[in-house]
Amino acid sequence: MGKTVKVLLAGEGGQGVQSVAQIIAEAANEEGREALYIPNFGVEQRGGVSVAYLQIGDEPIGAPKFLTGDIVIALSDRAVHRTRQYVGPQTLFVYDSSIENIEDALPANAKKILAIPALDVAKKELHPRVFNIIIMGAVVKATEVVSEADAKKAIEKKLGYKFEKNPKLRELNYKAIERGMELVARAM
Amino acid sequence: MADKPIEGEKRVFMTGNEVVAWAALAAKAEIMYGYPITPQNEIMHYWTRMAPKFGREFLQTEDELSAGFTTAGGVLAGRKAFTATAGPGNTLMQEPMSMAEAMRLPVVVVVQQRGGPSTATVIYSQQEVTMTTMGGNGEGLRVVYSTATHQELFDYTIKAFNTAWKYRFPTFVLGDGYQAKMRESLTIYDPEARGVTLLPAEAYLGKPGTPGVDRPPAQYRNTYNVEEELYEVLQGYFKDYEKMAPEIAEFDAFDTEDADLVVISHGVVSRAAKGAVKELRAAGYKVGYFRPITLRPLPVKELRALGGRTKQFLVAESANGQLARLLKEAAYGCPVEMLPMYKPGVGITTEEVVARVKEIAG
Numbered sequence: 001m002g003k004t005v006k007v008l009l010a011g012e013g014g015q016g017v018q019s020v021a022q023i024i025a026e027a028a029n030e031e032g033r034e035a036l037y038i039p040n041f042g043v044e045q046r047g048g049v050s051v052a053y054l055q056i057g058d059e060p061i062g063a064p065k066f067l068t069g070d071i072v073i074a075l076s077d078r079a080v081h082r083t084r085q086y087v088g089p090q091t092l093f094v095y096d097s098s099i100e101n102i103e104d105a106l107p108a109n110a111k112k113i114l115a116i117p118a119l120d121v122a123k124k125e126l127h128p129r130v131f132n133i134i135i136m137g138a139v140v141k142a143t144e145v146v147s148e149a150d151a152k153k154a155i156e157k158k159l160g161y162k163f164e165k166n167p168k169l170r171e172l173n174y175k176a177i178e179r180g181m182e183l184v185a186r187a188m
Numbered sequence: 189m190a191d192k193p194i195e196g197e198k199r200v201f202m203t204g205n206e207v208v209a210w211a212a213l214a215a216k217a218e219i220m221y222g223y224p225i226t227p228q229n230e231i232m233h234y235w236t237r238m239a240p241k242f243g244r245e246f247l248q249t250e251d252e253l254s255a256g257f258t259t260a261g262g263v264l265a266g267r268k269a270f271t272a273t274a275g276p277g278n279t280l281m282q283e284p285m286s287m288a289e290a291m292r293l294p295v296v297v298v299v300q301q302r303g304g305p306s307t308a309t310v311i312y313s314q315q316e317v318t319m320t321t322m323g324g325n326g327e328g329l330r331v332v333y334s335t336a337t338h339q340e341l342f343d344y345t346i347k348a349f350n351t352a353w354k355y356r357f358p359t360f361v362l363g364d365g366y367q368a369k370m371r372e373s374l375t376i377y378d379p380e381a382r383g384v385t386l387l388p389a390e391a392y393l394g395k396p397g398t399p400g401v402d403r404p405p406a407q408y409r410n411t412y413n414v415e416e417e418l419y420e421v422l423q424g425y426f427k428d429y430e431k432m433a434p435e436i437a438e439f440d441a442f443d444t445e446d447a448d449l450v451v452i453s454h455g456v457v458s459r460a461a462k463g464a465v466k467e468l469r470a471a472g473y474k475v476g477y478f479r480p481i482t483l484r485p486l487p488v489k490e491l492r493a494l495g496g497r498t499k500q501f502l503v504a505e506s507a508n509g510q511l512a513r514l515l516k517e518a519a520y521g522c523p524v525e526m527l528p529m530y531k532p533g534v535g536i537t538t539e540e541v542v543a544r545v546k547e548i549a550g
Contacts, residue, residue, distance in 0.1 A: 022371065029201040029373050038370035041227070042311060060337070062463035064366045064456065067539045 004034075004057030005145050006066050009135075010083045011075030013050050016132025019158075021052035024139060027146040027154035028056045036061040049082045056145040071142050072110075075118075075135065080105050092142060094184070114142075116183040122176075130176035137180020151177055193242055197377040204367040207338050208272065208298050209234035210376050211345035216386050217296070218267045219245040221258040225277040226310035227365040228300040232272065252277040256284025256295075263293045264408070266391030268349055270296035274365075275304060278316050278323075285358050286324030290410035292425070293392075294352030298345065298361045300368040303533035312365035313533040314455055317510035320360050321484040329425055331359040331436060332484040334455040338374040341367060344481075346379050346386075353387040355432045362483065364506075366456050366535065433485035440479045441490070443469055447476030449500040449545065454480055454511055457504055457536045464541035475545055483511070488518045495522030502545060504529040504536055 009017040025037035040051040068088035087107035097115035122131035163170040193213040262269030301316040303309030322328040352359035399405035412418040453461040458479040465477040503512040
């Protein structure tokens with residue numbers, strides 16, 4: 001039995017970190033594992049950095065939030081600044097390589113830092129709308145908390161009604177998962 | 189119309205607010221009265237979405253004063269009624285809950301605590317403990333369950349209706365913004381299929397027979413002309429409450445027998461405390477875990493026994509000593525030293541509890 005994996009996702013509102021965390025949590029639950037997902041929320045509807053806390057394990061999950069993540073993913077400049085505090089010597093820190101002039105702000109104490117071109121791939125190769133699904137693929141690969149097949153099943157469950165109308169969307173989303181996984185695999 | 193909201197048992201993955209709505213349906217609650225406030229809004233949302241399918245009802249009122257009084261009215265009319273609120277809404281709710289104490293009305297209130305004082309944050313706290321246990325102008329004649337997991341949120345919401353209708357004191361399920369918004373797995377079930385008897389509601393007024401001849405007259409009052417009359421009525425209430433207290437007080441504990449220090453917490457913070465105590469035990473620290481599930485009444489007997497044999501209590505809570513105040517009263521005269529770990533309006537993690545215990549141990 002592995003220990004509980006703690007994942008922190010942060011980005012701008014609209015980048016989809018909450019939906020990614022929720023879909024992965026649901027996929028883990030479907031696999032019969034223990035999962036807990038909690039969003040940060042406040043009075044603002046827009047404008048803040050959106051943070052999602054996700055934990056997956058085989059034992060019931062303890063406190064809903066944590067001080068140090070095993071994997072911390074920051075998708076914007078502000079998100080990098082906001083999430084540095086969650087990084088420790090065992091943390092894998094992942095950020096989007098399109099964030100400019102961020103080198104000095106990157107956490108110095110991380111176990112490993114990965115820059116992945118998720119935004120670029122979304123814009124140039126696939127579609128900006130599947131950016132969050134690419135990120136989901138990256139999280140799935142980096143954490144190995146759920147299998148690729150179950151991640152796809154979870155997307156099917158969430159967006160299946162849209163795929164029925166337009167099967168090409170399914171293809172696009174599956175491709176996005178796969179590309180996200182590849183980006184992490186290559187960077188590792 | 190669908191018959192039962194839940195057939196048999198089902199493992200689900202949802203937010204705590206959704207859990208409460210399902211539990212109220214499963215407990216055969218007939219009507220919810222409410223006024224929106226974060227972070228409990230989705231209890232209303234899910235209830236209003238699901239309730240009509242099962243012949244249940246909802247009334248949105250103009251504020252929480254009204255939501256509390258209409259809930260009391262629903263109960264007087266013999267309906268299983270409940271409401272849900274948070275923060276400043278809970279403050280307004282204290283006036284009708286005080287009347288519910290005076291008239292012994294089994295209203296059920298779910299509270300999802302947020303930061304205070306005043307509007308503060310819509311996020312999370314454990315700062316509604318004093319208000320929920322002792323609020324209103326009165327004597328705290330109420331029951332408060334503090335839940336820690338979604339499973340408990342389901343179990344104790346169902347239990348709250350039974351406790352309320354059995355003992356006729358207002359009953360609260362005390363959650364918080366984290367429990368409201370987080371998602372985790374639990375098993376929802378039909379309580380009757382598990383052998384849980386759901387007590388039926390009954391109308392307070394219009395019972396058959398001649399008052400004073402066939403049955404005692406129904407006098408439900410919150411006003412008295414004479415001091416002595418109020419005093420006499422309250423003595424009866426206190427007697428009922430004292431008799432009930434040991435029957436319903438609940439707690440959870442482990443590793444306390446040989447512990448030098450026991451971490452005491454309630455609600456969602458006890459998840460961090462539990463993880464910390466397990467970790468510290470594995471590292472050789474003589475620590476224990478104690479968690480009151482009922483904050484009102486507290487498990488006084490067990491707390492006093494623990495306070496008599498343990499050197500130190502570490503009280504961890506997301507408030508500035510609201511749980512500690514209750515514990516101090518319960519353990520008055522016990523030799524135990526009470527150490528604070530207060531983080532008002534902020535969550536407490538496992539790592540922080542571990543660090544604090546190590547710091548105390550030196």
